[in-house]
Amino acid sequence: MIASVRGVVAAIAPDSAVIEVGGVGLQLQCAPGTLAGLKAGAEARLAASLVVREDSLTLYGFADDDEKHLFELLQTASGVGPRLAQAVLAVHQPDAVRRAIGGGDIAALTRVPGIGKKGAERLVLELRDRIGPVGVGADGPGGVLVGDWPDQVRQGVLALGWTASQADQAVAAVAETIDGAVPPVPVLLRQAIRLLGRTR
Secondary structure (H helix, E strand, O other): OOOEEEEEEEEEOOOEEEEEEOOEEEEEEOOHHHHHOOOOOOEEEEEEEEEEEOOEEEEEEEOOHHHHHHHHHHOOOOOOOHHHHHHHHHHOOHHHHHHHHHOOOHHHHOOOOOOOHHHHHHHHHHHHHHOOOOOOOOOOHHHOOHHHHHHHHHHHHHHOOOOHHHHHHHHHHHHHHOOOOOOOHHHHHHHHHHHHHHHO
C-alpha cells in the first residue's frame, strides 16, 4: 500500500498532479484545496491512498494524513466510492465534515454534488459514532467555508500557472455569476479556468 508520496511536482492539472519519485511520474487525483498548495518544479509530500479496481489502480493525494484518513473512512459508508469521498473533501474542510456528520447536519452534506437527502442521512447514521472528535470553528452555516472560496479558487488558478492579476480577474468574473447559494469550490475553479482559457 502506498501511504505517501514525496518528490518534485512535474505537472498540475485541474483535478490531479504528477509527482516524480525516483524517475517515475505518479499521477494523484487531488481536490482543488490540495492542488492549490502545490507548485510545479517544487518538492512536495502528499499523503496517498491507493484505490484498487478490477480495471484500474488510482492514487488519491491529500495535503495531510487527516484528510486521507477521513477519505478512507467515508468510503466505509454504503454507496460512497472514492470520487464521492473526494467530492466531500473538496467542498468541506475535514473538521466541517466531522461537525456535519457528528451533528446530523443534512443540509451541509447535501451541498456536496452527488449526495442527496437519503445519502446524507445514511452517512450520519453509519459514521456518526466513528467520525472522531468534532472540532468547533467559526465557519459558516453547517461548517461550509463560504467566505474562503475566492482564496481557494485564486490559489488553484495560480497553481495551474496563471499570473496573480489573471487569478484576481477570474475570481472577480466568477463572483459576478454567483446568485444565491455558493457552488462547490471545484465547480467555481472549473468556471475560472474556462474563463481564463478564452483570454489566453
